[in-house]
Amino acid sequence: MNYFVSRHAGAIAWAEQHLSIDHFLTHLVPDMLVAGDKVYGTLPVHLVAQINLRGGEYYHLTLDLPEHLRGQELSAKELERFAVRVQLYRVCDPYSFWYQKHLLRIRQTLRTLSQSMQRFYLQSLSVRRLTAFMFAMISLICIAWLGDQSYFLYQQLATPATTAAFDSQASIVSLLILLISSALSAYLGFSFIKVRHLNRTHALPRCEALILTASPLGGGYRLTFNDRQCELSHPDGAESLTLTSNLAHDIEAITRFKTQHGIRAPFNWQQALRAILAHHPTLRHVVLICSEQLHISQDGKTPHAELLAALLRHYVDREHCQVEVARGRLDKDSIASYYTEIEHQINRLQALGISERAICIDNTAGQVPASMGACLATLHNQCHVQYFNNQGIPQSYQVTFKQIDA
Known part of the structure; x- marks a missing residue:
């Protein structure tokens, strides 16, 4: 960065x-x-x-x-x-550099090693894991037994005169034990051992489709569009702020506008602008996930959802990027409704030829249920979920499979 x-x-x-x-x-x-x-x-x-x-x-x-x-x-x-x-x-700084880079690194390594050993004794040596290990060992023994019996069977079929120690009944029993043990090992492993991991990516991934959860425009702010110009105003401000087509400049201009006029209320759609800025050159689709509140009009004419869509269209290249509002009017307090709608949009974007890895879900500007639904929607695919703090610093996460370790 x-x-x-x-x-x-x-x-x-x-x-x-x-x-x-x-x-x-x-x-x-x-x-x-x-x-x-x-x-x-x-x-x-x-x-x-x-x-x-x-x-x-x-x-x-x-x-x-x-x-x-x-x-x-x-x-x-x-x-x-x-x-x-x-x-x-x-x-x-010679002293602090040597101390922080070497001594602190040694302390961190020792602390990590200590925590790993504690985690091994407290978590790994559990009844469920020992049971899964036992069934896995039984499966391996049965595989070895079946391999041995298969060799004896081959010898008996190849040279009938040779007396081979092949036991058909024992082979059938071993095969049944193998199937049962393998099934139980898989069940215990996938049911009780965590095989998915929330992995933070330090670099933002390439994003072609951005799914945004948003909340209604609050804090007394008003947006007006006149002749392709967008103006932001607030009752505490002596004059309105005219937004240009320079996204990075306008994000900082909004911050200065609030500071100069002493406005304490945050402009919550500023986070949506930051989400667009992070992936601006590669975006092809932007989908707004809206609750019933966003379909309420601000001035009796234009709903909040359409205002936000118009604000985002003000910055994207309309020939290459499409900004659309999802049709569903979701319950703002229902995690399940957000989860279902976001999963539907992911499937729809895939049908348009966009890969899962190129789909990002931003949950910065949405409310808590929307954020939780967005995170849950990434459990069964390779999509990313991102969040921007108040300083505009992004955090990107992906739920990935991990190896079962100690």
Whole structure:
């Protein structure tokens, strides 16, 4: 991931033109970084050291600025006039680097080993697992016995004069025991041993279809569309905010709009915009899963669901990406209704030629039942489920099969 950290509009505008940025931030939390991430901005030295410690790269925004212009807001053109550029820097605190990278890693390894041993004794040595192991061993013994008897049978058929120690009754009994033991082993294994695993993917997967769960527009916000322009307004704001077609810029503009006018209520559809931004270049389908509340109109004319769909169409390429509202009007408190509708949409998207791995379910903007239904809908396929926090940091998960281990 590429992050640009700045509060200056001119620097953000220049970065949008010259850098490939995934997320624009006004504040960086080093704990959210993983190895390979790139951070651009003008951060203090101790934060740069933490970025490098986590395996990330830091590029400093540098320019030749005269002394009389320090502390002033500069536009993108003024930044270019003063030779703005990014330079790679590495910062290392010798003591903390050695301590955190080596001693803490050793402590983590010992703690993980200790937890694994405890898990083995407390969980693995259970009655059910010992029973499954016993039946599996009986199955292996029967397989060995049947193999031995098959050899004797072959010898008897190939050379009738040879006396072979083939026992037909014992072979039949062994075959029955093998079938019963195998069935019991499979039953105990799949019924009591966890073979599915919730795996977090650090990099967002390629997404061609995005299924969004959403909640009605709240907080007093209003959206209006005039001549292909979209305006966001709030009773506490002196003036409305005109949204452009630049998705990344508008997400940050909404945050600044709330800050400048002192609006405490969150614009909950901002999370839906972040979900679109994460997969913007590859999206072909966007499906909105709506409860009955979203089919209620905001101004007596347009339902919330159609407003949200219009907002998303404002940013996607309409020739290559289709935004649609699911027909079902779901009960907002029913997990089962969300699960059924999302599973239906997954099957429908597959029929349109989209692979399961290219379908992502975003449960950021929905309510709790919608989020739970979205997670449950990924248990029987290879779809991903994602979530964005308030800082716009994505978390992507996939339910996968795992080997039965200790």
